[in-house]
Amino acid sequence: MKRPSTKNLPIEARLLPFRCPCRSFKDVKVGEEAMLELPGMQSAVLLGVVVASFWLVYKLSEAAVDPLRSVPGPTLARLSRVWYLSQVRRGNFEKKNIELHEQYGPIVRISPDHYSLADPAAIKQVYRINSNFEKSAWYEAWKHPAPEQWTTFADRNVKRHADTRRRLQGLYAMSSVSQYEKFVDQTTEVLLSRMDDLAGNAQTINMTFWLQYYAFDVIGNITFSTPFGFLEKGEDIDNILVALENNLLYSTLVGIFPEWHPRLFQWLQKLPGSGAGARVKLLRFVADTISIKWAEKAQVGDSHDFLDRLMEINAKEPEKVTEYHIFAMVIGNVFAGSDTTAVSLSAVVYNLIRNPNVMQKLRQQIVDIEPTGKITWKQSQSMPYLLAVIKEALRVHPATGLPLWRVTPRGGAQILDRFFPAGSVVGINTWTMHYNQDVFGPDAQTFRPERWLTADAETLKEMNASYMPFGLGTRTCLGRHISTLEMCKLVPRLVVAYDFALAKPKKEWNTSNFWFVRPTDFHVYVTKRKSER
Numbered sequence: 058m059k060r061p062s063t064k065n066l067p068i069e070a071r072l073l074p075f076r077c078p079c080r081s082f083k084d085v086k087v088g089e090e091a092m093l094e095l096p097g098m099q100s101a102v103l104l105g106v107v108v109a110s111f112w113l114v115y116k117l118s119e120a121a122v123d124p125l126r127s128v129p130g131p132t133l134a135r136l137s138r139v140w141y142l143s144q145v146r147r148g149n150f151e152k153k154n155i156e157l158h159e160q161y162g163p164i165v166r167i168s169p170d171h172y173s174l175a176d177p178a179a180i181k182q183v184y185r186i187n188s189n190f191e192k193s194a195w196y197e198a199w200k201h202p203a204p205e206q207w208t209t210f211a212d213r214n215v216k217r218h219a220d221t222r223r224r225l226q227g228l229y230a231m232s233s234v235s236q237y238e239k240f241v242d243q244t245t246e247v248l249l250s251r252m253d254d255l256a257g258n259a260q261t262i263n264m265t266f267w268l269q270y271y272a273f274d275v276i277g278n279i280t281f282s283t284p285f286g287f288l289e290k291g292e293d294i295d296n297i298l299v300a301l302e303n304n305l306l307y308s309t310l311v312g313i314f315p316e317w318h319p320r321l322f323q324w325l326q327k328l329p330g331s332g333a334g335a336r337v338k339l340l341r342f343v344a345d346t347i348s349i350k351w352a353e354k355a356q357v358g359d360s361h362d363f364l365d366r367l368m369e370i371n372a373k374e375p376e377k378v379t380e381y382h383i384f385a386m387v388i389g390n391v392f393a394g395s396d397t398t399a400v401s402l403s404a405v406v407y408n409l410i411r412n413p414n415v416m417q418k419l420r421q422q423i424v425d426i427e428p429t430g431k432i433t434w435k436q437s438q439s440m441p442y443l444l445a446v447i448k449e450a451l452r453v454h455p456a457t458g459l460p461l462w463r464v465t466p467r468g469g470a471q472i473l474d475r476f477f478p479a480g481s482v483v484g485i486n487t488w489t490m491h492y493n494q495d496v497f498g499p500d501a502q503t504f505r506p507e508r509w510l511t512a513d514a515e516t517l518k519e520m521n522a523s524y525m526p527f528g529l530g531t532r533t534c535l536g537r538h539i540s541t542l543e544m545c546k547l548v549p550r551l552v553v554a555y556d557f558a559l560a561k562p563k564k565e566w567n568t569s570n571f572w573f574v575r576p577t578d579f580h581v582y583v584t585k586r587k588s589e590r
């Protein structure tokens with residue numbers, strides 16, 4: 058309501074407290090009157106101001122003696138992690154991170170002790186094998202707070218993590234990938250039959266949902282020989298995908314203040330809609346699925362899926378692969394392997410739709426080899442254009458959109474001609490590297506698969522060294538070959554079977570970055586092409 062003007066009233070009347078003229082609020086007091094009746098409020102405000110002043114002086118003096126005080130960055134980032142939190146909460150930090158480096162250079166402070174780096178030289182310094190930079194405390198919020206409940210992705214214990222990888226990486230190795238091909242093929246058939254049902258409809262379809270259902274079902278199939286059933290049902294069964302999203306939100310934001318995680322998790326885990334509640338639901342879902350499948354497998358025999366292979370090793374050498382290892386690996390597959398692949402597949406399809414020439418060229422090359430698009434894994438590995446399209450899509454749209462935070466080891470570290478004392482947190486955001494014009498040229502913003510095929514040897518070496526959609530070093534993605542298998546198998550089928558048109562062709566898609574940079578409005582019209590399927 059507009060406050061009536063007191064301009065023409067006598068001075069005494071103007072000093073009277075304003076009363077709201079509407080009936081229901083007639084006794085509400087505001088302004089000076091309310092203040093006079095609440096002396097405690099004034100004291101509280103005063104106390105707040107005093108505390109804030111002390112905090113500010115303390116923070117400023119801390120900043121003044123900081124050996125890294127000359128590292129540039131937004132002023133508020135010097136004082137507290139709240140600035141970083143407020144930026145990440147907006148859901149587009151990948152873009153902000155690029156802007157920050159354009160403004161401040163290759164090293165930017167984004168909180169009192171967090172430094173974002175964007176220089177190819179820093180990649181080797183931070184992420185090389187034996188660099189001894191452990192993951193930062195941000196990763197704590199990606200696991201249950203109990204120390205013994207580690208998972209591969211979030212484990213900050215360098216020794217234990219290396220030991221787990223040594224025991225289990227064979228299951229994810231390039232040589233194992235062909236064993237999972239049949240599971241991918243089965244799931245691909247289900248997706249295509251669902252797409253056939255939807256094709257030709259006047260309504261658009263949400264491609265991200267379907268690719269997420271696909272990626273999830275593939276992981277279910279590879280891990281347990283049984284897809285979770287998302288594609289069959291055509292819906293988010295038991296709101297598992299919503300739970301994953303809530304979990305992402307919780308871990309991304311709470312990870313910035315990891316000291317709050319144990320307490321917050323304890324309080325929130327009983328609230329099903331909360332991020333912590335979602336995590337508990339997902340852990341229960343995984344644990345239940347493992348026990349059901351374990352019991353079934355004991356009776357039925359093996360089909361050489363992931364769980365079979367883990368159970369086999371467990372039966373022979375129970376101390377090598379314990380039951381906890383099995384639980385942790387399956388969690389890793391479900392948590393790290395579905396959203397990432399769905400985002401990456403979305404990026405491939407989206408960029409193909411937006412670049413009809415690339416779509417046409419790829420389609421022709423696939424059809425020349427196999428008119429149905431049923432390319433084997435082996436064939437796909439000698440299809441340079443297909444591989445370049447996938448590689449370029451993951452360059453322009455890497456699935457993770459926050460810096461991969463690491464802690465400088467004991468003794469500190471020299472990075473980009475600057476000394477970082479031990480305990481400093483440094484990280485590179487994949488987006489800043491992939492859009493680096495010194496490496497990828499002035500058209501770094503453009504989706505151009507040819508760059509991977511035509512660059513000279515020296516440039517190609519530099520591009521590969523700065524290409525990091527699967528992370529780097531000892532913490533590089535375990536499932537990268539599995540996800541490459543999924544993309545190499547599905548993309549040719551989609552390209553041969555359908556024509557796609559964006560619902561809003563003039564607009565770029567919107568995305569939301571809570572660790573994974575997920576498209577939020579990837580709606581397309583799909584029509585079936587004539588093929589020999």
Ligand code: HEM
Pocket residue numbers: 209210211222389390391393394395397398401455456457461525526527528529531532533534535536537539540541
């Ligand atoms: C295109 C799809 C994928 C992308 C873009 C991707 C990306 C990544 C990235 C960037 C990391 C490192 C994160 C960090 O340093 O903080 C990572 C780690 C990991 N990924 Fe993937 N990932 C994909 C698919 C998969 C799949 C299919 C699986 C499992 C079947 C998987 C399992 C893992 C695991 C277990 C880790 C932790 C590795 C470790 O810390 O040792 N990922 N992934």
